[in-house]
Amino acid sequence: MLIGAHLGARVLATTRDLGKADELRALGAADVFSSDGFSKKVVDRTDGDGAHVVIDHVGAATFDESLRSATVGGRVVTCGATTGVSVPLNLPRVFVRQLEILGSTTGTLAEFEDLVAATEAGLRPAIAREFGLDEIREALAYMESSSNIGKVILRQ
Incomplete structure (x- = not known):
């Protein structure tokens, strides 16, 4: 979230505990939703389009909602699996909406250098x-x- 906001993205965040919403907004979230059924709220807040990039670090519990949240031609990045490593995949949701599913762990050396430069410019981890x-x-x-x-x- 911090990196997205730092790069100028409009960040929409989800949480199981809406009591955290103010803190998430302070860290750069433009909007915060409950993680239950969040795709409808994302699509609504994006005027029916959905998100261009969805980052899912939860896994099984949220992955289908993440796919539903993405705009046509959008990207869903998976970088964690805290709720399970296997997910059922609705293939038509992927190919009809022309989604890209990307896996990520860290990044390239150039991306790391960009992150170091961002920290030198004031970006701090939460x-x-x-x-x-x-x-x-x-x-x-x-x-x-x-x-x-x-x-x-x-x-x-």
């Missing part, structure tokens, strides 16, 4: 909380609670 290495159980429990917005860091 850090939810830091834990000592001896607090790893607490850190995992915190992550499992879905309380965080941003990264959870372990320090030695």
